Amino acid sequence: MKRQVNDTLEAVVTAAIVLVLLQTVAEDILMISNSTWAARRIFIYSGFAFDLFFTLEFLIRSWNAICCRSFRRYILFENGWVDFIASVPLLVFSSGPISLSIMRGMVFAGSGTLVGLLKVVKAVRMARVLRLLRLLKIFRKIRFADSAMVQRHTVRIITTATSTLIFSAMIIGTVFAVLSIDDLEEAWLIGGETAASELEGVRFLGPDDAESWGLSEPSVLLLKRDKQTLYTKYEEGYLRDYFGPNDYFIRHVGFYTVWFDGRPSIVSQSKLNITIFAMSLSVVLLFMLTYSPHFAVTVSDPINVMVRGFREKSYNLEASILSDYRHDDIFRLVAAYNDVFLPQKERSQSDILDISFEDIGDILK
Amino acid sequence: MGIEQEKATAFVNRLWENPSLSGLSPLQKEEQLYQFLEANSAVLEPTLSSPAFFPKLPWSRILVLLKIALMEISDKALPSLISETIKSSMKFNFVQDMLRKKASVESAKFQLEDFLKQMSEKPNSRKELTGPLMGVGSGLIDRYVEKIFSRQRYIGFELRKVQRLKISIDEIADMIKAAMLIRPSVRYYSPESTLASQQPLLIISPAFASKVLKELTKSVTSMPESVLRSAVNSMLSFQDNPHTEGTARLAALFSHRSKYLKPGITADRGAESSDKSWFSIARKNYKIYGFDLDMLVELQSIAAENGW
16 A cells, blocks of 8 residues: 555656656747747746645655665665755745746846846756756656666766756856856847946937937837836737746836846747757767667676576577677676686586476475 | 376476476477486475375385376377477488389388387487487478578588488488487497496497497388488597598587477577577587587588578
């Protein structure tokens, strides 16, 4: 009964892992394809729900491991570190704050530089990459090799490669986001900020001047003075349908309030996320499809054949030697097995038994 | 049949049907179970001497009962196996072509069948029949002979040019099969004193071969002498007797190969095929068994090319 409950819970977690990966990619695709805010909002909230779910999962597993005095084992050898990194930091630094800000209708606003705001947004969104680590958990659940050794080696190498890729991308991405390195997204906002600073001493701006000023800066969405709209890039309905609270920055300059379009930065982040996801998936699949069979053919298969030859009296098949790798240690061992052991075994056996005592255990009962 | 013997038969019947022996011929099964009973006496004795099986009987008596039961089960299957093998796995046209006698085909067939049944009644020659019956029945010889002649290399040259066989390829295959089936006669005609050991008789001397051939020509009169000679000479060492007929050398090789042959067994991943492995190992032990190394090389190559 307990086992059944455990199996059911594990199945739910596995399903959640698959869903969260799909959710992450879908959220980014929606962002890139300029979908409506209503659709994107669902995915942002669902991301938050998943992070909450996985944080709870981590806490329950940790508590269970602590009770069984196997917390170290859980963290180091049973993917506990993936459970932690792909849940708690995301909930605390990424999906949690974003969802809360949306629920409260907060926006990134202030009198600091736009580039500073952009860096905060980038760093927060970069953390979403950690969610891709869940790919490793899915992959671990797939039994793709007969040999436990092949499975373990492949899992180890895939975990190393994929987590290195994801962590490198996240760390390098965060460093680039925090450091002042000029890029197109920053240039886009710096241009807008420079233009906004021109408004600092301007007391009155006529509608024509406001329009020509707005059109000269593609990053400007809206220009207002005392709740009166002087310039708008899009219709109000469009702004309402396609922009969420995190999609724009607000800057107060003198008598004016300027709304800046933050989406190019988010789109760029989404593209990066999808790229990293595709790369991680490719790494996993390539290792599974190329390295795993290679390891089986060059290491575990010859070993398994030799083990049978050593153990079973009637097993006299030679182990294959791949000519390209004949100088490998394993194939030198195979050569000795084929050339020395098997002929010796054949000479020393006058009779070969196929039946063992274990085979007839039931007859004697 | 006494109640003990019935129990023994029931017990051996269950062993006989064991899945680990599936695919083996009756003689292979018999041999396996015979060895199994001998090898596991110490473990079987306490259980089989218990009230559930054979209480009050000494182990030696129990073992005798089991062996009798084993022979009886095997004996039921053996005559039909011999008849079936001779009937469906080989033809005797080579007899007609070699002796130029019309009536000799049928009589050779019946005579060989009778002789095989006679040999199967004597424990030592019965054991030696295992490989030949399996080899002939499994189609192993036909497969290899066909490839031997399509390649036209060493073995083909030995058969056509050295041994000067003028019969067809199929007939050569049948001649090898006949030689294989008659080969256990060396055991059949051996004095009991030389057979005290359970070790198989690997190699005999030419002098002993001549004596066996003399006896054989009296018993199997319908078979060409060259076939009988091949059968007997297949027990000679090729290293010591380099003029041994090609068919004799092949009969020796295929008989040994077939002894533990299990048709339909697929090799594990990472393992060589069954025939290729066997010929490769035999190459390394060729002196012990008196095999022709060049033949082994060619047969291994055929096996490798065809995934056998």
